[in-house]
Amino acid sequence: MTCDDARSRLDALLDGELSPSDAAAVQQHLGECSACARAFEELRAASHWLREGLVHYQAPDVLKASIQRALREQQTAARPRRTVVRWLMLAAAGVAIAVASSAITYAVARRGSRSASVAGEVLASHIRSLMPGHLIDVASNDTHNVKPWFDGRVNLSPAVPPLDSANFVLVGGRLDYVDSHAAAVVVYRRRQHVINVYSWPESGADEATRQTSSNGYHLVYWRRAGIEYWAASDLNPAELAQFVALYARAGP
Ligand SMILES: [Zn+2]
Structure with missing residues (x-):
């Protein structure tokens, strides 16, 4: 054969x-x-x-529309067979992850290979989360539903502050796996932009926030009280910084 x-x-x-x-x-x-x-x-x-x-999951309409549009733009005139659709989705995600990851890796290379690879993994995870079925495991805009959901699933209790008054809407939470850690991910939204906040226990001194950007995606890293945080979004850097300031203030 x-x-x-x-x-x-x-x-x-x-x-x-x-x-x-x-x-x-x-x-x-x-x-x-x-x-x-x-x-x-x-x-x-x-x-x-x-x-x-x-x-498992009905994607929000905005997300669904953007994925469908992306697929439509890549389709040839003929109606694709199922295989073609699969490959298109895989190719779209793969290319985006590869391009964005390499740039991110370059941007944070000065911080050492570990941080660079973690940034790449966080970015890849963020992009993957935007595909149907990957954004949230528990869907709720209520802190009191989302926060307890993490109990017993990860070995930290992530901050889930209500930030509606600042127009950052809680969407839910999920588990993810980044840099050999089970990560708690708290998901917010501003307009159509998803914000994923990753956290996991990581020993070491506190570190102030640092931002890096690549291909329209922005990552903010900080470490506080033995927990490493990464916020990822395609929201503009100024608004993402505002979000991180509010979120970090509510943290443990
Ligand atoms: Zn072969």
Whole structure:
């Protein structure tokens, strides 16, 4: 079996639509060809994102519209098959993450390789969170619903201050995994801009806020009382700084 033969059957393999002998032939090729095996893993991951989006979560209309628009702009005239849509979503996310991550990495390289790689992971996670089904595990604009949700799920109790009066609307929270940490993520919104606030315990001295930007995304890092924080958004830097000041003031 050639690589082209295998690639054309990956989607059907994923969906269990191949005959047993065809499936075995593709599986054998995947066992021998790391490039096709990697392609299959990426397809599986993309499919997983899409499935989660369909099952668990209705994206806010603004987000849904922007994702649909992005997909529409990339579509060719013909109505794409399911595989094409999957690859488009994967490609769109992958390219955005790769481009933005490398720039972020460059921007914070002076702070050492660890910070650079954490910034890249936070940014990748932020972009991933904007795909359907990834933004929130607990959806609520009530602090008293969101804060207790983290109990027993992460080993810190993140600050979840109500900031509606400053026009930063609480959307909910989720768990994420960044830099080998289970991270608490508290999600806010201003207009159509999502703000993800990541936090996890990290020993070391307090550090003042530092901002870095890349491709329209902005990250603010700070550390206080043994907790490392990252806020990520495409909100403009001035408003994001205002948000961080309010959020950090409410922290433990
Ligand atoms: Zn191959």
